[in-house]
Amino acid sequence: MELQGFGVGTRVAVGEVVRMPDPLPVPADERAKGDADAERERALAALSATARDLQVRAGDLEGSAREVVEAAAMMAGDPSLADAVSERTAQGKTAERAVYEALDAFAETLRGMGGYMAERATDLSDVSQRVIARLLGVPTPEVPVRDEPFVLVAHDLAPADTAKLDLSKILALVTRDGSPKAHTGILAAEKGLPAVVAVKGADELHDGQRVIVDAGRGVVVADPSHEQVAEARAEIERAAAIAAAPLEPGALADGTPVQILANVGKPADGERAIELGAEGVGLFRTEFLFLDTDTAPSVEEQTKVYTELFTHFAGKKVVARVLDAGADKPLAFLTDVHEPNPALGLRGLRVLRENEQILRDQLQALVAAGEASGAEVWVMAPMVSDAGESAYFTALARELGVRVAGSMVEVPSAAILCEQILETSDFVSIGTNDLTQYTMAADRLLGSVAAFQDPWHPAVLRLVQSVGAAGAATGKRVGVCGEAAADPALAVVLVGLGMHSLSMAPPAFAEVRAALKGVTLEQARAKAKAAVAASSAHEAREAAANA
Template identity: 75%
Template sequence: MELTGFGVGTKVAVGTVVRMPDPLPEPDANARVDGDLDAERQRALAALSEVARDLQARAAELDGPARDVVEASAMMAADPSLADAVAERTAIGKTAERAVFEAFESFRATLRSMGGYMAERATDLGDVSQRVVARLLGVPAPEVPHSDEPFILVAHDLAPADTAKLDLSKVLALVTRDGSPKAHTGILAAEKGLPAVVAVNGADRIADGATVIVEAGSGAVFVNPTQQQLANAKREIDRQAALAAAPIEPGALADGTRIQVLANVGKPGDGPRAVQLGAEGVGLFRTEFLFLDSDDAPSVAKQIADYTELLTHFSGMKVVARVLDAGADKPLAFLTDSDEPNPALGLRGIRVLKSREQVLRDQLTALAAAQAATGAELWVMAPMVAEASESEYFTSLARELGIQVAGSMIEVPSAAILAEQVLQSSDFISIGTNDLTQYTLAADRVLGSVAGFQDPWHPAVLRLIKIAGDAGEATGKSVGVCGEAAADPRLAVVLVGLGVRSLSMAPPAFAEVRAALRRVTLERAREVAAAVLQATSAAAAREIGAELLAAR
């Protein structure tokens, strides 16, 4: 039986299935408390506090993105507004279990209505709710099962706390029924280099103990495969292992054309692993880590210290820092309006920074100071630029505050169409394919129901990238891609054929992308890209790319 979904990464895994336990059933809506209502309230609040402490303790044992997502879950459990919502319900006689369930469901509905990153957090709230209800019932919370042998985990979906604590010596791959490649499960799988296929129709039919092949590159899951399929998978696993073990060489095409292979990083602690895996620099340094879940903007001194720590890992290398991308899926209490009816199309990125210029001035000042303290080659770019006037504003301010190289992100279709105008005032452009795909196809990037449209192979997206690539060639300025599209080896070749000259991705993807680039010349990459642009759908484009790149 072959099932299909949306793959994360390119790796292949073979193993025995261990299924995640099903979620706890919904607490009885008709159950009432006849006794001490205050005691019931205290019971519920105690469970919330215990779960918050447990999650915080788990977070302390982790690092990197894993720590962040578990800490965020701990903060949810400790949220005073949730405690108040639970107390209101126990006060009218609802059981602690039902009160917790209803309070979390109310908050989840609010987050889902906001879309984007906040909709993703609704899944996280569901996990915290399950943990609190399990504590009240005195039963284990549904969690990743323990196994002495390596296994492939199959689940409805995975919460951040589950994904973050995966034992990579045991978990070979992930298969989920729900989710999206751009939600937290996909993001953490990419960063861990763990093959995953999400939003798999039919995942519920995969039996515990079944043998499966997970092909992240094709988004396929083979249940009870044939001996031939197993042999093919084993050869692919051996090939990938050999690539990972090969000496690291700079990114280049077969004709010697240099293509920089850069890392996407989220905080200073991500630097050492990126360098170890062969990063030639950083193509996307997400500076939001200092601002998220904060009531106030960090001080200039704090920013200088953290930026300097990151840049020190990349002395002599290019580091492209994106200034704060707030709004939409990353609301900040001190900066953005939480009451925007459609925040994804509201004040986001450079728009909100322009309206609160002191925040941007402080960040640019800190970045310039960090560069002066290190040997890194710092490039700084503005997020969500929509037209040339915004690039002109950002570059002028950056120059005033000591930034030598200032650029713009191409994430909005209008910016791609006007890329040549944007490049008149920008030193470079970097294409964020995740958001460019979302806005081009009107499909929320973390919403599983429209996951089929969240595909950077779509010819509409590729044609916009071609416009940006042509603009780079016309102006003689750098064009890069920092969305996860760069991590797809075949798509990386197409991007180069469209005019992209640097590719930034999660570090585990380096080896496969470098190998794919070294198999083609620039002329061949352009031929493949030209053919792909004629496709009528993302699926057709992917098929054309696979056929042409397999022919050589």
């Protein structure tokens, strides 16, 4: 039996299913039998204990995993949450019901904001489960612990769950809900873990059942035949051999160079990227310093953290994206969380122009970090729409000492007008996640429209082609920093469309290098031409494969 979903990465795994325990049932909406004050104290004590427990767990983690669990701890300890719970116990509700209602109301508000904030709603649901479990005196539904490696199957995974995954035991992830660009998919890409999300029929899988998880095809094969298992194991061995190959700069079979760069989000990512052969950084997401804070970090704070990352890349290129606030990353001190459609509102460079001092401070810190580390720092602006915006950003960057200033191509207007933008930008980099979202009018975090979030769609590829043509006409460098570059077959097509560099999560390096090494520039262009001429994403894949 084959179950279809949306794959993350290209890897394959074979193993037995271990299901995530089902969530605790919603507490009954009934009056408390005891005193309202006693219920309030019970609830607040459970909230406080949960916050402490999460903080202790965070102390055993590193990097993004630590940040995720620390954020959950802060939510559990939020005074406004305690007030909301107290209001409900005063109305006669049980501690369990009061906690559930208060956290569900907070989560519903976040879900209504969409994007990044909708993702945080999952954190609140996880906190709710933990607090209610403590009140009931039962175990929290968590990732199971097993001695043998297994395939984890769940409705979805909260960030606190994914942060604690023991990667020596997890062979693959399968979820009923979610989207390839949501939290579980992002973690799988970062760790090189095969994953298939939004799988119809995932609830039918049971503990101990053997499955093949084929992320490349977006398929979960239940009860596979001996022949299917043999084929899967051969693919696993092939991938392992590629991963063990000597590290070399990216290049096509005819010697045409293609820079293989890393997408990173924090200093801790640098060492791993270098280990896997990063030739530099193609996308440094700087937002991590600005999230979950009431004020922008100082120039000194930013300089210190940026230098920590850049030091790993002394003598190499590091492309830093200035703060991309708004839409899925609203900031209390910078953006309006009440915008009716924040994805189309004041975000990226638009909001930075309205708050120029924050942009000036960040550019100053990036320049200082580059000088301190010896890295070759390039800086780019997010969500550039036209040449006027690129001219503004480049002029300000030059004023503050930036040597190489570029623009991101994430909206169709920037792709269409790319030649104009390159007249005032030193380079451009395509963010395929957003470019696909805006081209196809499909929220990249929304599982129900995941089928439209496919960078193989010819509409998206034609916009990439336009960017490649603009780069050729102006003699300037163009690249891709969206996760589309992590698809080996698509990476070949992107190079055929004129891209000079590809940036991705480091675990994808080996497969992409191998795919590029197997074609000449002429062959890559032929595959790109065939894909662009197709009428659907599925046809584009097939056309490229057969060209």
